[in-house]
Amino acid sequence: MKNIVSLRYIWFLISLLIIIPGAIYFALYGLRTGIDFAGGALWDLHFTTKQTSDLNTEKIGEIFAANGFEGAQVQVSTVKVDGKEIASAVVRTKELSAISPEQQQRTIIDALTKVYGEVKRESLQSVGPTVSAEATRSAAIAVLGACVAILIYLTLAFSKAPHPLRYGICALLAMLHDVLLVLGMAAILGHFIGLEVDAYFLTALLTIISFSVHDTIVVFDRIRENLMHRRAGEVFDDIVNHSIVQTLPRSINTQLTSIFTLTALLLFGGVTIRNLVLVLLIGLISGTYSSIFNAAQLLVVWEHREWRNWFRRGSAAEA
């Protein structure tokens, strides 16, 4: 427990071992965007012999999923046809394949007919994204703005400590770590288990960003306090190490409570929420890790200006 700081290059290495494969997958395959971001097709189906109460959105979604349309969003409604009220369903799915769209439609209609009786495909339209590019862009601009504001706030809040600017920059670097890690993991999960990036993903990412900085500040606050009560001969490395050890129970306990609630959501919360919770879990664990094992360690690296030695001799990890 005493040597957390002296092992700092090991911690950086662990981060890189997770981030680099993610970055490679991100570069090669990108994120698998869901219909919220990419748009797709909108099906309007009429169930001529059924009432709205006979339909089940989840069941219809499963039928679509079983026939090649995972992640379909189903809404049911009532329409009047020839003075008679019948059930209808509005289904948003990904784009139909360019090669055999008729074949795909037939498969779906046949599968639905087996369960619900006669099904008519009233219309099939291609639709744009529900989360506009503008929404994503303005979120990114807002996050950049927030970064600047946090940098200013932390520089002021840590003005009693030497080099206050470093705290803000290290906190933001740790946040960047979490964003890169989550995006990379999303790319990997998208490639292997088909995780799709949707509107929920955007809010999950914003949550991770704010929790990451939150976590880092708690550790930094201890460093600030211990620096102010610095005893003669105490070196910066030891102060950072003490601070981490002192805040460790709090970090672990807070993390545990989040993990408890998220795991409960993951296990009992139904299929639709699963991706959101998975991304949040990855992000929050990364946030705690980076606040202890990256943000605080970066302060030490900066204190010693260690980058001057990185390229001088051999591997940095042996430093």
Add this chain to the structure above:
Amino acid sequence: MRNREIVPFLFIMLITALCGWIAFAPDNTWLGRDVSVRLGLDLQGGTQVLMKADGVVDKDIMATAATVIERRVNGLGVSEAIVQLSGTDRIIVELPGVRDPEKAIETLRGTGRLEFIDTKGQFLNDGTIVRTSGNPEPKMPEVDASKPVDPANPQPTVSAEVYQSITDGRDLDTRQVSLRVANDKISAQPAVSFAFTGQSASDLATFTAANIQKPMCIALDNVIVSCPVVQSALIGGSGEITTSTREDAEKILNQLKYGSLPITLSIESSRTVSATLGANSVQASIVAGMVGLIIVALFMIIYYRLPGLLATIALIIYAIIIYAVHKFIPITLTLSGIAGFILSIGLAVDANVLIFARLKEELRNKRSLLRAVDAGFDEAWPAIRDSSASTLITSAILFVFGNSFGVSLIKGFALTLALGILLSLFTAVVVTRTFLRLIVRNGALQSLWLYEISNDPDLQEQSAV
């Protein structure tokens, strides 16, 4: 001495009772205000409207139209709506839980083209449809044959004459459109103020200077909204539209503020649609949230003993308050909102954990219980303050951006986050602290075991520090 805790204690009880009243209000009405829970499209469904562009339009114009509509939806105060392009010439709008969908749709599809027209000194009645040089072929109102003709309010007719437009709707400076709130008796009428720029501004100034004491008509989407008499030249191209009701003023504001629609849209269909998530998955999320809460409570009590128990009570108070606030504002709850709600419990726990960790340290340093409680709070405060402040900064910036870009997804997130932070501060710093002090001061429950100090397995850790 005891009074110092009694006042905050009574304050906490009062707030909790008030919020409990809102949270569990019978019939979801509280003092005449509707406080039912607003659920998003994914949880409750809503009204789906399919709008079709008249004539042939290109892709970019449709995209602009969708953006304008999205901003207007947000201007209506409807959160978490969906605006989606469909095919080449349609826009789908889904509004969660809107009471009066028809009225909302009318506001959305108005093109918002504001024109000043030269009527050659003629007064025109409000509601008259006019042909203007800017748009000589206005869209006719759809005649509803099923309704009998109302003699008091006959179908508006369209002017035969084509009036000269003085201004071009594209020159309207949308940043300067604002609602003038009537706060004195003289200008009791609600009004929307606006300003033109460029050519329209100078044309308007020239026209008004030449026509003082003559009427000049203002048309919105070729419908006369008012014909004020020119009192003085409108230098700088700014002016006002007065309306008889605040609702009218808000509707005009909404149509002008978020830019004019580049095309005319007609409504193809409108229907009620169900939630995208089945009732099962909503139920499952609630169960999961409950299970999570119970585990957190057990963990807190087992690990922190008496303070943990008090924190759990504080958490319950937190949950009641935040639920009441969601109902009161109201904030539209979506699935990600519920996940955020559950996660914000983590925030509330975090502040408590920070304080208790300090409390334990102080007790190990052989401070008296009361001094340890106070010291624990004081020592933990800078960390809580700075971490909360930075999260509040983040949420404030997200809110401002979400608001000005009309992105309700981001705005809603920011609001939930800020509320979570502020209320968790209140529960940890005020509620838990008051409870702890109340108990400690009254001399009850002094055994250090309750504060998890004896047989502490972590003592080695302390000696390491």
